[in-house]
Amino acid sequence: MRQVFDMDNDDFDTALVSAALTLAEERGWASVTVLAAARQAGLPLPEARRRFPLKASILLRLGRMADDVALADDMICGAVRERLFDLLMRRLDVFQQYRGGLQSVFRSLPFDPALTIMLGGATVESMRWMADAAGINANGIRGFVHVNMLVAVWTHTLRVWEKDESPDMGSTMAALDQALDKAGRFGLFPTNTDEAATQDGLADLDDVADMDAGFAAPRISAQDL
Template identity: 25%
Template sequence: MDETSILKAFFEKAGEVGFYNVSYEELSEALSLESSFLSHQFPTPIDFLKALLNNLDKISPEPEDLSELTLKESLFECFMSRIEALELYQKGLRRLIVDFEKSFFCDGKMIFLLKDMTPFFLKSMTSILNQVGVEPQTSKKMALLIVYGLTLRIWAHDETLDHSQTLQALDHALDLLMLKYEGFA
């Protein structure tokens, strides 16, 4: 069975029962896999998220030709292609983000989650900067990571069919980024 199917099933289940409450036995049964295979491939729930984020740049649709766009428009397209790629895993990711918001300061697991995920997000931010022709300096990657994090937070709560709240939040965050860092390019 391919990794995409496993990840999709995990995040679907995580959307129902919570990220840390997915039963490996139930998931293995639903996927017709040996439980030992699943627990070997993904020892902890965080490993499912790592696998998804590690492949995010690969599974994201390639944005259209960015050469005719402004820097802000190019960044917008790159971010939206990644958000589009996450749609398959939407239910579980939304639940994870909402749970993260509720328990960040109360639950040590959530702080470790953030620590474990940051390198994967920074890798994706490096890829975005390279796509738009900007030198991937640490400060720029961190700035984009903040934009992405804020946008994903809105995405987790966006109930509109056309993702208008997400689009608006990303546009606004990029406006602020361009104002704050005039020499971002």
Template identity: 35%
Template sequence: MTTDAPVDKRKAIIDALMRLAATRAWSEIEITDIAQEAGVSLAEFRDLFPSKGAVLGGLSRRIDRKVLEETTDDLAGEPARERIFDVIMRRFDALEPYKAALRRIYRDLQYDPLPLAALHQVTVNSMRFMLAAAGVSTEGPLGTLKLQGAVLVYANTMRTWLEDDDPALAKTMARLDRELRRGERVLEGADDLRRLTAPFRALGRALMEGRRSVRRERRDTNEGDADNPAAAI
């Protein structure tokens, strides 16, 4: 006697949304449609995802995992730009089965600020791990700039990828290379600026520390006077 393999309901819901989104406008897809397509109840859907937008986040995490599982140290000796290029292109390769759906989704949402803001945060989370996979730190003074730069590089390149039907993805690779080179120049300029302003930032910290010391001394003096009857004279 054989038993059916357990159904991965999270995967079923993500795949169902992608199938529906490939042929229907985003605004026309109801959560009941997704549940029916996935073969799950609304209660099961709710346990796994709070909205159809969250299902897109689930797809992003699935792609993150696929890219991270395939990450190796083969490019460890290469420049950071080459390592990031490799990781992002592997991400596009992993997204290829969902390209038709993503093309329609992005066209439908590009002028809707609330979903775009949510998608931006999803992309920030993904790029944090993509940079880590490429061996690029997002900590330190320039960490936030690197992360937001990666988001911008990815978003700009994705617009090209969505319209690039060439199996070799020549246009996508050319766009990604241009975006990464531009990002390199921005980071180099920011690093130069950080070094140039280091003495001024040190002076600013010293002044702030001096002000805090004065405030602490005044507070200590006032607290001592509170117990002294002569303080009221």
């Protein structure tokens, strides 16, 4: 007799993601499979196979879960910078729940370029949503520049978060605050003159490179693992 499994899609996905990252914390991300995570969570394998066709789907789904939490409270008032700070911290609040597992994922990325590229693309799309929700132009050439600035801010903050052992994420919040200040100096936030600007935006691409250099951190090597 076929077993009836009563769980909505969001609960199913949360259970599988949680199980997968618990396994990653215990055994390392390299040893995690969708099948093992489904068994760990007591989930039906056919549904797990359908909803998570790739192992990377686990991390992509976590990213969307973080986006959903960040965007749940659609803030339309307040300064753009403060809205953006709140949006990014809400994403990190979700990541904090899976901290140990994500640390294992980060340690594996230097050895998995395909996953790194896939997550990079997903991050760009997430930051496009964060920028748009905060009231930052994310369209056209200037939008491309803004989104890439925000990716640099997020990446820098995530590096600090990875090493931040404080329960209140104090170092992470300070790093995000400083990164947003720096991005603001490079024109991330709208000003009264933006609408009248006559620049075509191409020169701003140099600003992204300069800002990335300002956030630069040593690359992870095998000795760091």
